[in-house]
Amino acid sequence: MTSNEVDHALGLPPQEVGAALLALPEDQWFDRKSCLISPRKLAEALAAFANAEGGIVAIGLNNGQVEGMKGLGNKENELRQASIDFTSPPVRVSFSRVECIDRGQQENYLLIARVEPGERVHELSNGECYLRVGDESRRLTYTQRQELEFDKGQSQYDGFAAPGVDITRLDRTLLQQFKSSVGAHDIEDEKILRARSLLTTNGDITNGGYLLFGTYPQDVFPQAYIRVLRFLDVKRGTGARLGLEEGSDIRIEGSIPVAIQEASRKIEELIPKRRALSESGLFEARSIVPRDAWLEGLVNAVIHRSYSLAGDHIRFEIYPNRIEVESPGRFPGLANPSKPLEISRFARNPRIARVCADLRIGQELGEGIKRIFEEMRRVGLTDPVYQQTSGSVRLTLAAIPRIDARIAQRLPVGSQKVLDVIRSADSPLGTGQISEAIGMSRPATNLRLKALESEGFIRWSGKSPKDPRAVWELTEDWA
Numbered sequence: 001m002t003s004n005e006v007d008h009a010l011g012l013p014p015q016e017v018g019a020a021l022l023a024l025p026e027d028q029w030f031d032r033k034s035c036l037i038s039p040r041k042l043a044e045a046l047a048a049f050a051n052a053e054g055g056i057v058a059i060g061l062n063n064g065q066v067e068g069m070k071g072l073g074n075k076e077n078e079l080r081q082a083s084i085d086f087t088s089p090p091v092r093v094s095f096s097r098v099e100c101i102d103r104g105q106q107e108n109y110l111l112i113a114r115v116e117p118g119e120r121v122h123e124l125s126n127g128e129c130y131l132r133v134g135d136e137s138r139r140l141t142y143t144q145r146q147e148l149e150f151d152k153g154q155s156q157y158d159g160f161a162a163p164g165v166d167i168t169r170l171d172r173t174l175l176q177q178f179k180s181s182v183g184a185h186d187i188e189d190e191k192i193l194r195a196r197s198l199l200t201t202n203g204d205i206t207n208g209g210y211l212l213f214g215t216y217p218q219d220v221f222p223q224a225y226i227r228v229l230r231f232l233d234v235k236r237g238t239g240a241r242l243g244l245e246e247g248s249d250i251r252i253e254g255s256i257p258v259a260i261q262e263a264s265r266k267i268e269e270l271i272p273k274r275r276a277l278s279e280s281g282l283f284e285a286r287s288i289v290p291r292d293a294w295l296e297g298l299v300n301a302v303i304h305r306s307y308s309l310a311g312d313h314i315r316f317e318i319y320p321n322r323i324e325v326e327s328p329g330r331f332p333g334l335a336n337p338s339k340p341l342e343i344s345r346f347a348r349n350p351r352i353a354r355v356c357a358d359l360r361i362g363q364e365l366g367e368g369i370k371r372i373f374e375e376m377r378r379v380g381l382t383d384p385v386y387q388q389t390s391g392s393v394r395l396t397l398a399a400i401p402r403i404d405a406r407i408a409q410r411l412p413v414g415s416q417k418v419l420d421v422i423r424s425a426d427s428p429l430g431t432g433q434i435s436e437a438i439g440m441s442r443p444a445t446n447l448r449l450k451a452l453e454s455e456g457f458i459r460w461s462g463k464s465p466k467d468p469r470a471v472w473e474l475t476e477d478w479a
Contacts, residue, residue: 028052031056035069043082046091047123053117058112061110066101070106090122094114118152158207159206161204170205225259226263226316228252296375297372306329306330306348312328380401381400398424430470431445
């Protein structure tokens with residue numbers, strides 16, 4: 001579900017709004033609470049949303065029934081003051097009433113809380129800290145709280161005012177498309193932008209707003225472009241040996257939705273294809289890696305890159321045997337790149353991520369990664385590999401079959417991951433490098449390397465058993 005479905009439900013007639021909200025699943029941007037919730041408990045949800053990407057809390061719904069808020073005395077005022085009384089710094093939240101028909105078929109109303117993403121970490125008055133992860137408000141440990149503090153320092157950028165930009169420099173066609181996607185055709189542009197935190201408190205267009213809807217965002221963000229390159233050889237090469245195909249170095253600019261659409265079109269033209277038997281029983285041309293996998297990788301790179309890093313851009317590199325997508329900015333501190341399927345939800349650009357979800361061009365970070373893995377495994381290819389440098393993240397999608405299931409049974413668990421890392425590297429790797437890349441201890445890594453060597457996948461290359469420069473490389477049969 002995307003957050004625009006919640007907005008659509010809130011705009012329905014009173015007799016329909018309650019049932020529509022009850023039918024929606026709770027997720028990253030939406031939560032339901034009973035009218036009897038305590039202000040302290042509501043504060044947990046408000047802080048969790050503010051520490052993530054913001055969201056909507058509908059109060060007056062419980063156990064599949066519409067309770068409403070009438071007849072509760074001072075309860076509404078207490079809930080409206082929850083952020084002031086129980087969160088520090090106070091969460092920025094706006095409350096409104098939405099008319100509904102309750103379970104007794106009486107006229108009633110729901111209390112709707114719209115939470116803005118915070119620039120700082122919000123905690124409760126007792127020091128507890130929560131983060132919205134999927135459909136739950138997760139309490140963070142002390143270490144996770146520290147990592148969130150660090151990440152919040154980076155995530156402010158899409159909420160800062162774009163220098164010298166006003167609403168006249170936005171693409172009205174894109175804005176209208178966005179309003180249509182959230183069912184807000186007749187709402188003023190300023191109002192819908194503010195609803196997605198794309199305006200500052202002073203009414204200025206944010207960096208995120210200009211990147212999403214600017215007619216030409218590159219006049220302020222020259223680094224915000226996608227570079228698509230196709231290489232003739234499996235190795236990049238340098239200088240005279242550079243394997244870049246003539247005419248296949250393409251720079252794609254424009255707002256985020258436009259750039260993603262144009263880049264995907266160009267990539268579709270350039271990506272190598274092979275004839276394969278389709279579900280229909282006919283042989284058809286198919287990309288060397290599934291389209292859904294590389295498209296999700298591209299979208300994730302655009303949505304979650306660090307736009308504050310000047311001088312760097314997104315690179316989508318196409319090789320005869322793989323795809324590599326590299327984007328500026330490291331994974332958030334709450335994410336472990338050696339275990340991508342365990343990454344918790346946290347967006348560096350929460351405003352951009354939420355609008356792209358509204359436009360259905362991006363899902364949550366964790367969901368996107370899982371989808372990439374599923375698509376690669378579905379067609380029998382090796383798992384995606386994420387590598388993190390000091391300033392970027394690189395995703396490699398290799399068009400190489402997974403280890404045969406019968407052989408995999410003889411190997412230690414995690415051997416496929418070791419093989420994937422070696423395959424994705426530009427050059428042979430030492431045991432320590434492989435250990436760091438997969439997040440395993442050196443002895444555990446060495447056990448898997450020896451097992452892969454015995455099966456003929458890789459070989460050890462060194463001058464002596466204790467050679468510090470010894471490396472592991474693929475055998476000719478698996479290179």
